[in-house]
Amino acid sequence: MQLFYSPTSPYARNVLLAMDHHAMGEKIELKTVNPLEDPEDLRRANPLGKVPALVLDDGRVLYDSTTIIHLLNDIGMATDLFDSDHLPIFEPMRLYALANGILDLAVAWRLESIRPESEQSNHWQQRRLRGIEEALAEMARALPEKSTLQSIVEISYGVSLDYLTFRLGFLNWQNSYPVLAEWVEPILRTRPFTDTDPRKA
Numbered sequence: 404m405q406l407f408y409s410p411t412s413p414y415a416r417n418v419l420l421a422m423d424h425h426a427m428g429e430k431i432e433l434k435t436v437n438p439l440e441d442p443e444d445l446r447r448a449n450p451l452g453k454v455p456a457l458v459l460d461d462g463r464v465l466y467d468s469t470t471i472i473h474l475l476n477d478i479g480m481a482t483d484l485f486d487s488d489h490l491p492i493f494e495p496m497r498l499y500a501l502a503n504g505i506l507d508l509a510v511a512w513r514l515e516s517i518r519p520e521s522e523q524s525n526h527w528q529q530r531r532l533r534g535i536e537e538a539l540a541e542m543a544r545a546l547p548e549k550s551t552l553q554s555i556v557e558i559s560y561g562v563s564l565d566y567l568t569f570r571l572g573f574l575n576w577q578n579s580y581p582v583l584a585e586w587v588e589p590i591l592r593t594r595p596f597t598d599t600d601p602r603k604a
């Protein structure tokens with residue numbers, strides 16, 4: 404199998420962390436692409452032109468990141484990342500959607516911020532930042548009990564918070580939500596996180 408990915412894509416990072424959980428590193432070859440350069444092979448694989456996209460051994464392609472993580476849960480040997488014995492049913496999905504929703508807003512903010520200033524919409528940028536702030540407050544209320552990589556919740560919380568530090572550092576979310584900062588610090592020091600640090604790209 405081959406994974407189209409970009410080392411700075413937080414969605415791809417969620418997949419890399421799921422691959423690590425299921426020890427699938429040997430079975431999936433990584434193909435680095437920059438989706439913003441519209442590479443032909445990526446567009447052929449994924450009509451949306453986005454990473455991550457996983458090419459299966461029989462040529463079929465799976466996207467997006469959530470679909471790929473479900474496949475890894477299906478074929479992997481480790482625990483299903485959406486299962487949780489310490490959270491009620493559907494709660495891991497909601498919290499993953501919350502963390503991924505922050506990514507959607509933050510990635511949209513970032514892409515708009517690198518457009519010519521005259522083309523940027525202050526209204527939409529502010530709206531995105533407001534959504535991020537309110538979702539962070541909910542994350543702080545719904546904090547997983549332990550700072551260990553047990554499920555998709557800890558993975559996606561870590562990826563999203565680190566993406567905010569990486570690309571929207573001016574938010575200084577650590578000052579507004581010290582409880583989140585304290586919780587995520589040991590997560591970001593784990594090997595799967597340091598191995599996939601986008602700053603190394």
Ligand SMILES: N[C@@H](CCC(=O)N[C@@H](CS)C(=O)NCC(=O)O)C(=O)O
Nearest residue numbers: 412413414438453454455467468469
């Ligand atoms: N919902 C998708 C989002 C993927 C996504 O937006 N990837 C970005 C990189 S972070 C991308 O490829 N963008 C290229 C584009 O928007 O043209 C997923 O979960 O995989």
